[in-house]
Amino acid sequence: MTTDLPSVAPAVTAELVAALSPRLRKRLDAGVAKLRARPAVREGDAVRIALDDDTDIVLEAPGGTVTSATAIRCGCLLAPDCLHRAAVASAAPIADDTAADDADDPYDADAPDGRTAREDEGTRPEQSRTEAAFDRQPTDRQPAAADRPAPSPPAPPGEADDHDAPTTGHMDAARAVFDATAAVLVAGTDGAGAVLQAELLRAAHSARLAGLPRASAAAVSVVNGVRAARTGDAGYRLADLTGALADVLGVTHRLPRATGAELAGLRGSARRPYRPDGSLRLYGLFSEPVLTATGYAGAVTWTVDTDGRLYSVADVAPGGAARAASAAGRTVRMGDTALTHGELSRAGLAVSGATVSPTGRLGAGGTVRAVRAPGAAWREEPSAGLWAEPVAEQVRRALNGTHDLLFLDVTLIGAVREAAGDCLLADCGGVPVRLTTAHDDPALPFRDNLRLLAAVPGTRLRVVARLMPAPLPRAALLAAEHPGDAAARVNLGLDRLQRADLPRPAPGPVPHPAAPAGVFEEAPLHLLRRRVQQAVSGGRRVLSLARGDRGDGARLRAAGLATAADLLDALHAAAAVRARDAFGRLLPADTDRFARAWLAAAVYTDTVESALCAHAWEKAAVPV
Known part of the structure; x- marks a missing residue:
């Protein structure tokens, strides 16, 4: 209903x-x-x-x-x-407070959602990765507490912060959001009912009124994730909710001590600023569907200009899977052009009076003029320059907070069965890469197209994928050259391949690249990640009952991850400790201590996984 x-x-x-x-x-x-x-x-x-x-x-x-x-x-x-x-x-669904501020573009970069993916910057509509990522260093011994500052995006032009330090209103609102989120974390999705959700929504509304739109939007995304978990929503992912919780706790924890540009980044922006960018000559790259947990659907089409800079055009509005599946046939909202998103992904666009957001999103104001122009194949300039960049550099750029698109030349190997389902194994410059679906909704053809591509091992393709930080190379496949025609391309979330499109498998055995060796791929970091995610589902009580399991800490220390072991012990201790009053009665759990211990473990895990991800991709060679 x-x-x-x-x-x-x-x-x-x-x-x-x-x-x-x-x-x-x-x-x-x-x-x-x-x-x-x-x-x-x-x-x-x-x-x-x-x-x-x-x-x-x-x-x-x-x-x-x-x-x-x-x-x-x-x-x-x-x-x-x-x-x-x-x-x-x-x-009922939660209304988007940003709609009143930016009614022309509900797909707002400063309104992250439990998506989806992370829905900011046109990325990962079905996945979430915390924007409060800490300094990513490939070492285990680094400050483990959540006090470690994170790189924050600079304040957009014209949106400079009026304060060098947070005001009392900022700190009170941040404290309220932190406390309400901590209460949800302590209860877990199983115990976070409508009352706790309403308390977090109240804190989110107060944060927005206090001038903290980033904390407000992150808190709403947590409520959306909790509701999806409790209703058995097919689009719910535990990793998404974990990232959303880490984001809102991290932002509200750091804000009281932030100043200047860091404070402006933590406060966020209620409305995306667009700056004039003159005339642009754009070449279509690909289109991807958008389907969020908050009821938005549509498409984002990516383009590149003559200097190799990426721009995107979005058409996202309230709707479901049907709107996302049909998004390729919708007309691009820009100027007088009659191009659809599917056509723009293969054609070009000449734009005058362009307006662009800091994330590369093109505006559709009344002064913008756009007409159709010839496109360029992926193996022609300027598109070809995107694939010329070394893969390791692309991964480092994605992990540092820029767009997380990867432009790869791969050789298909075949399907690999995993706990979450089959994925496509491919060789990228000598590195085995797992290519997964970007969205599992059956209305979108991602899964069917991936299964067909897995049936033609030995095929060499140029693909576009979205980085998925993991200890082993992994990416979500978004677009690819047509397996039967290198001059054509396929939007894997919008176009549907047929078996007749596939070439005959190459004769002879398909080379299988060796997995990269080293301690990084064997580091049992999943032991800490598992406890972090268990707390999200079952709350504090689950970890307090699991405290007697000392084997995880010993395995982490044996692998050289002493900080991870210390954080795991601190998390268990914060979950188990309960004070008593003078009459011996148990007092309420210390939600603040538990939330901080959980946040430290979540941030550490994200940081180390990002470092392991960068290391895993380092050996990828650039094809000649």
Whole structure:
């Protein structure tokens, strides 16, 4: 039913839940589950849900969003203090506060989502990687606490911070978001019901009013991830929610001590600034579908200019898998061009009066003019220059926070079975690379296309993929040369290959590159990562029960990962310690200590995995 409901502003949900009595709060999660099973009927700007034969609940949503508590009306005898109003608000999608600031572009770089992927900068709609990544050094012995500063993006032009240090309002709002997020972490997805979610939404709304849009958006992404986990959403990924939690805790933890440009980066921007960029001659590269957990869908088309700089054009709006699957046929919103996204991925564009965001997103303002122009093949300039860059340099650039696209020349080897499903093994300059699907939704052809490519081992292809930080080389496959025609290309998330498109397999055995040797690929860092993710699912209680397992720490120390072992011990200790009062009764758990211990472990794991990822790609040679 939630897909039929209008979105509800975070402040509305928080207000309705806060107004419930303690007795009704205990029944809220059951009420949400019952409402999800009831059909919703749209009547103009209103949505009506029949609770029984005589009682309805109505949501007034002009523009598709419920913006006040009075817009939700219930016909039961206990209204307006009934459970139904809070339950329906908790079951509905969360409205995007940035829509009012940037209505022309809901796919906003400063509004990360539990995506998806990380949805900022046009990257990974189905994956999440914390933007609060710490300094990535290929060593185990480095500061383990979350106090270690992270590189923050510079303040956009015209958006310089008015303060050299955080104000009292900033610190109070950050503290509220940190505490509410810590409470969700301590409870885990199994225990973080509608009440805890509403508290985090209230803190997120307060953070936005205090001028902290980045913390606000990150907190909302956590709530979206928790809801997806609790409802069994097929698009839910534990790694996404883990990254979202690390992001919001990291931002709010560092903000009180930040100054200048770092503070501006931690505060974020509510509206993406666009700067004039004159005239551009662009050549289409590929298009990828966008399908987020928050109800947005569409496509992003990537282009390159004559100097080798990347630009993207997005068409993302509320919708589901059907909108994402059909996005290739939608017209590009720029100037008077009639090009669709699928056509632009293979053609060119001449733009005058262009406006560009700091992440390379092209604006579609009224002064922008664009006409169709000839494109260029991937093996012609300027596109060919993207593949000429050494692979190791591309990986370092992606890990340092720039766009995470990889332009690779590979030789297909075949399918490899993994716990999460089959992936395509390929040789990239002597390094075995696992190429996975960018999205698992069956409405998108990623999985079917990957399976067909795995059937033609020995085929050499030029591909575009998105880096997936891991101890072994791994990337999500986005586009590739047509296996039967090197002059053509395939958008693997929008175009569907046929078996007739495949060439005959090359005769003779297919060379299988040796896996890179060394301690890095054998480092048991997954032991720490497993506990970090277990805390997200099961909360503090799961780790307190697992404290007696000393084998993980011993294995980490034996592998030279003493810092990882210390962080694991500290995490278990923070989960298990419970103080007692003068009468011997257990006091509430120290959520602050547990959240900080978890954040240190999550940041360390992300940092070391990034270092191992860079090391694993170092031996990739540039094809001649």
